[in-house]
Amino acid sequence: MMEKESKRPPCFKISVPGDDSKKKDVLDKLQHVRSIIVKEMNHPVNNAYILEKVLDEFISTHSLDNSETKMENMNLNTYIQVEKKDVDQQLFVTAETSLQKLLEDKVESVATHFHWAIRNCEQNPKELKDLLINVVEHYKNNHTKCHPDSRCKRDLNYEPKRSTINKPIAEKLLLGVIHKSVIFKSPDHFVLARDTSYVESFNNTMNMFQDKRIVFSDANYNTRACLAVCHWNENVDRGFTSIWNPERRNAPRSMKGKKNYKSPSYSYRNNIWKRQINSIYL
Numbered sequence: 558m559m560e561k562e563s564k565r566p567p568c569f570k571i572s573v574p575g576d577d578s579k580k581k582d583v584l585d586k587l588q589h590v591r592s593i594i595v596k597e598m599n600h601p602v603n604n605a606y607i608l609e610k611v612l613d614e615f616i617s618t619h620s621l622d623n624s625e626t627k628m629e630n631m632n633l634n635t636y637i638q639v640e641k642k643d644v645d646q647q648l649f650v651t652a653e654t655s656l657q658k659l660l661e662d663k664v665e666s667v668a669t670h671f672h673w674a675i676r677n678c679e680q681n682p683k684e685l686k687d688l689l690i691n692v693v694e695h696y697k698n699n700h701t702k703c704h705p706d707s708r709c710k711r712d713l714n715y716e717p718k719r720s721t722i723n724k725p726i727a728e729k730l731l732l733g734v735i736h737k738s739v740i741f742k743s744p745d746h747f748v749l750a751r752d753t754s755y756v757e758s759f760n761n762t763m764n765m766f767q768d769k770r771i772v773f774s775d776a777n778y779n780t781r782a783c784l785a786v787c788h789w790n791e792n793v794d795r796g797f798t799s800i801w802n803p804e805r806r807n808a809p810r811s812m813k814g815k816k817n818y819k820s821p822s823y824s825y826r827n828n829i830w831k832r833q834i835n836s837i838y839l
């Protein structure tokens with residue numbers, strides 16, 4: 558039996574983020590435009606026609622010879638690293654994957670730039686923001702404002718390892734990512750370049766002493782917490798015997814190498830024991 562052919566023509570869909578009130582807003586405007594067009598044309602029109610008409614109108618009023626400027630005028634939005642509440646809810650045709658492609662390899666290295674900017678801003682929030690903005694220029698292969706110590710400045714034969722940004726939309730996207738970042742929004746919280754490694758290290762030690770899969774009594778739990786503190790105090794910042802440098806091209810920040818630490822010591826055990834004995838016999 559022949560399959561029944563669908564009568565409906567194929568359609569395309571445009572996603573507009575927003576809640577019901579947004580939906581109503583858009584539909585109302587659509588209806589408004591429809592009524593004007595129907596009046597003019599004196600026959601019914603479909604949504605695609607309205608949309609085309611509106612976009613044509615927009616393009617004709619914003620028509621400029623330079624296609625680059627046109628791109629910028631279109632006020633393109635994206636969800637990349639942007640919280641929903643921060644998105645300017647204007648109509649946009651979804652093409653997120655293709656937008657992301659424009660930035661391809663930038664994400665990891667931009668993170669490296671952020672780390673570098675924090676360490677080199679000399680505790681000045683304004684400087685930190687300037688350094689972050691300059692990331693875009695660096696990727697456009699303009700190194701005027703790059704740090705004198707960076708390779709793009711010192712190495713006369715410097716050639717960018719990664720593709721440079723040449724499309725205005727990619728530039729806008731990257732700038733958007735920087736502007737929306739927490740570090741850019743509150744630079745004063747980051748200028749000290751503090752990290753959480755000690756906290757993480759202590760938490761690891763805690764997990765060694767307090768196995769999550771075992772239920773301890775309160776006394777036991779407290780004792781283990783105290784032992785973890787003793788162990789951490791004794792072994793934090795201990796020396797290392799070598800540094801392992803894995804070659805990981807895709808993760809440049811891990812290039813700094815992994816330290817192979819000396820074995821931990823346990824003198825606190827003896828100290829506790831001595832104290833206990835002394836408390837009994839002295």
Ligand SMILES: [Zn+2]
Binds near residue numbers: 695699700707709710
């Ligand atoms: Zn540079």
